[in-house]
Amino acid sequence: MRSADAAAGDSGALMRVAGERIAALIERLVSGGRVVAFAGPGNNGGDARAAFAALPKRYDCVLYAADSLPSTPAQAHAALDGAVLAIDALFGTGARLPVGERYAAAVAALNATGAIVLAIDIPTGIDADNGAIVEPAVRADVTVTLGALKTGLLLEPARACVGALWLADIGIDAAAQGSQVATLDAAAFLELLPARARDADKRSAGAPLIVAGSEQFPGAAVLCARAAARAGAGYVTVATSAKAAPLLREHLVEQVVVVPSGVDDLIDIARHNGSVAIGPGLALDDGTGELVRAFVASLELPFVLDASALFHFAKHLDLLAGKRCVVTPHEGEFARLSGKGSIARGTRLERLHEFVSRTGVTTLLKGPGTLVYDGTTTYVNPTGTNALATAGTGDVLTGIIATLLAQGRSPFEAACAGAYWHGLAARRARALRPRGVIAGDLPDLLAAALPLPQQREQLLLVDNGNP
DSSP, X not given: OHHHHHHHOOHHHHHHHHHHHHHHHHHHHOSSEEEEEEEOSSHHHHHHHHHHHHSOTTEEEEEEOGGGOOOSHHHHHHHTTTOSEEEEESOOTTOOSSOOGGGHHHHHHHHHOSSEEEEESSOTTBOTTXXXXXXXXXXXXXXXXXXXXXXXXXXXXXXXHHOEEEXXXXXXXXXXXXXXXXXXXXXXXXXXXXXOOTTOOTTTTOOEEEEXXXXXXXXXXXXXXHHHHHTTOSOOEEEOOTTTHHHHXXXXXXXXXXXXXXXXXXXXXXXXXXXXXXXXXXXXXXXXXHHHHHHHHHOOSOEEEOTHXXXXXXXXXXXXXXXXXXXXXXXXXXXXXXXXXXXXXXXXXXXXXXXXXXXXXXXXXXXXXXXXXXXXXXXXXXXXXXXXXXXXXXXXXXXXXXXXXXXXXXXXXXXXXXXXXXXHHHHHHHHHOSSOOOGGGSGGGHHHHSOOTTOOOSSEEEESSOO
């Protein structure tokens, strides 16, 4: 954004546009009344002034500039007395953290007020690059970020400080500066969903092969297969063990369950499919490991590895070199897969980049703020929810990705779109059942969770001047 600002030239014109966008959002949030801004010495303070200049007279606007900020808790609380909306315009992306004790009273008052707290660009105390919280930090209800998203806004733990996130277009082409971080909104997600051809048959509609399940864990294969079907696959095949097959057939009516006699048989079965998912509920014995590794060594189809497959390939990542594949570990699995142990707080991006750069394997790192990296672009998923913190939801994600791969999406595209859709379904499930969401709820909600073309994603709303 600093490069984009410099390239854009007239900062006064940009500030006026930013002020108009912020004012439009304020009008959406409150119809009138006392609005108070705590303004810092930089551009954020100027943006607040521009917003106040653009607001109609029904708003009683009070701005405390950097040289007149309340310096004690009592003064800061008194400054916000009667406010319907309070603006954090203290520091933006250029701040050196921590911001210092001079601003502690203002930050504390913003966090304690009963008014709506609106942060301009980024809440004070948040690292714009890595999402770290450096106290004192503002916990905003709404953040309006200007020109382009800042990576830290979408990462934990900062996401808890951001609130509802809006992106205001102020006429800067930040994309031209070569950003290597991306996310999706509803429109971009829908563009990634393959359309079914009018003359499609059941296999051309998407035919993933799910290599999953064992006598001990048959449910994982069921969840994966059902998710693949509900994501739009026309023909789902599940390859499993002889002991698991009867259990799977009790629960899978529309999907075909087969028991391969060995790796050659599995290779033959895969000839009729468009993608492969390997791992959910697989046994961890040496024989299973040898089977799936031999299968992958000969595999030319795109595939996704999850769960038990990550165990079997942890010391054999060389087999994935040059393959069209994506691995989907959670942080515990990633610790073993990467060979470098647990992820220290605040190092998820760094660890993911190192692993992919070293192995060349597109990786989806699950967790709060799921990340996908293919060696070129880092995707940060905005739809995650703690409703996904329950056993089996990862198996559902694997099934979704398998279908998107079978329908022609690249491993990176399938992983990004799959994570986004997975989060939407979990949010839908949570809305229907505020407590007790289980993985089995998600497959049947995938269609209902799809945003309509004219809708905007609630978490990430893009303001093009008419919010």
